[in-house]
Amino acid sequence: MTGVVPVPGDAPTSTAGPVLVIGTGLIGASVALALRERGTEVWLQDRDPEALSVAVERGAGLPRPAAGEPALVIVAVPPAAAPSVVIEVLRSTVNATVSDVVSTKARLQREIETSGLDASAIARFVPGHPMAGREVSGPAAARADLFADRVWALTPSAATDLTRTRQVAALVESLGAVPVITSPDEHDRAVALTSHTPQVVASTVAAGLADLGDTGVRLSGQGLRDVTRLAASDPGLWAEILASNAEPVAGALDSLIDRLAAVRDGLRAGEAGAAAVRTSLEAGVVGHRRVPGKHGAAPVTWAVVAVSVADRPGELGRLFADAGATGVNLEDVRIEHAQGRPTGLVELEVSPESASSLADGLRTTGWDVRF
Known part of the structure; x- marks a missing residue:
């Protein structure tokens, strides 16, 4: 803010x-x-x-x-x-x-x-x-x-x-x-964009899944889970929150609708609209760089070492223990679960200069490393 x-x-x-x-x-x-x-x-x-x-x-x-x-x-x-x-x-x-x-x-x-x-x-x-x-x-x-x-x-x-x-x-x-x-007004303008609009977006994207068949839903990846996670929140409470900040949220949604319309119109224009679509996506990259990083510091681009892990007791603990033994600090962790198989892909985010050491160390202990 x-x-x-x-x-x-x-x-x-x-x-x-x-x-x-x-x-x-x-x-x-x-x-x-x-x-x-x-x-x-x-x-x-x-x-x-x-x-x-x-x-x-x-x-x-x-x-x-x-x-x-x-x-x-x-x-x-x-x-x-x-x-x-x-x-x-x-x-x-x-x-x-x-x-x-x-x-x-x-x-x-x-x-x-x-x-x-x-x-x-x-x-x-x-x-x-x-x-x-x-x-x-x-x-x-x-x-x-x-x-x-x-x-x-x-x-x-x-x-x-x-x-x-x-x-x-x-x-x-x-x-x-x-x-x-x-100040109260500055707070409300900020959360309209950083908190309330993401809730509305998550809920409206998830609402669209009602018209998608079972096969279509199975084609989803981690991106859908990331975007729709907030949609599970209490609708009654969120209706109250949005109503209490109605005008700032409405203004933030107006701006979002304008940005979405620019992408929509660019797509419908075919080749002539390709530049507009790319410009919108590039603006998203610039905005993402403003999201605070670890401990509120400036955002940093980490290297990702992905490891296939069986979905059974003790495996995550063993992975973290083996990663710790390499002496590499884990900056962040994400898990993507495979559909139809009892495995998951654990993405370990580390500093770029440490990624090779982590990958090599985990391979020597038998892990299936994707790096």
């Missing part, structure tokens, strides 16, 4: 409890699990007793007690419910810092600031959005490491107390995430 800067380094380094987590879905329960792992007292609240029960059973915390005020509240409810919940928490607490995990910020911020709350209450609200998630939902899918090394946007307004922002930044850092500060 353009203009995003790290939270000041003098933010506290620990999070004092108790922390109240309202909403025990994937994100809320993951926040709670991560805090409990670090010894923070966590209270849980959810209007769904079954979700609350699962979160408690998983060790995410204890139900909110009848008395007592938390030091910090994380509101982890769907976008449509978030404003009323945040407002109620700010009205019912005296000194608690309040944050949220809603994936759009401008609309929520406007509703809080026009709610009639007094300035001291509004100053306690630090809007947030962890750039993490999974295509599965609910407390059973929660993970304590969900936020490790992920960006967590904070969008405090001019009305937000700086001390409160630092307190939330401390919580974010305690979860292993990287807090960054941006």
Whole structure:
């Protein structure tokens, strides 16, 4: 996100409890699990007793007690419910810092600031959005490491107390995430393109498979799995998210439709349109180079050493052990499963200067290496 800067380094380094987590879905329960792992007292609240029960059973915390005020509240409810919940928490607490995990910020911020709350209450609200998630939902899918090394946007307004922002930044850092500060509007424009549009694209591409016969689906490769992975996400939740960021998403889709139309028109023009198609594909290469690389650093082109691996217990572990014995650092790993055969192709990404050493080392231990 353009203009995003790290939270000041003098933010506290620990999070004092108790922390109240309202909403025990994937994100809320993951926040709670991560805090409990670090010894923070966590209270849980959810209007769904079954979700609350699962979160408690998983060790995410204890139900909110009848008395007592938390030091910090994380509101982890769907976008449509978030404003009323945040407002109620700010009205019912005296000194608690309040944050949220809603994936759009401008609309929520406007509703809080026009709610009639007094300035001291509004100053306690630090809007947030962890750039993490999974295509599965609910407390059973929660993970304590969900936020490790992920960006967590904070969008405090001019009305937000700086001390409160630092307190939330401390919580974010305690979860292993990287807090960054941006404005609500800039955040929403960015996620419209980087998060919300990919979800729409994944869902619409996957929707097209309904009209494809079984034989056609079997002709798919890893590219289809990569593009459609997000399509398994909760449609109800995503409908709310998109509605809460409607205009920025609509604008991003307008731009995408224009780019798709340029490719479509180029294809229909035959040879005369070949240059336009190539230009569109080249623009994609340029854009892909802007996607942050490992640990958020500049992207790097790795060499790929592909290894055929039998689909049986222990084989991946043996492969990684043999790769480690070569002394070559694995930068990334991808697995493509063969259709109709009990094997998979494991693509090991390494620095170009290390690829030959890795390939040779694995061959000497009997692996079928494609390099």
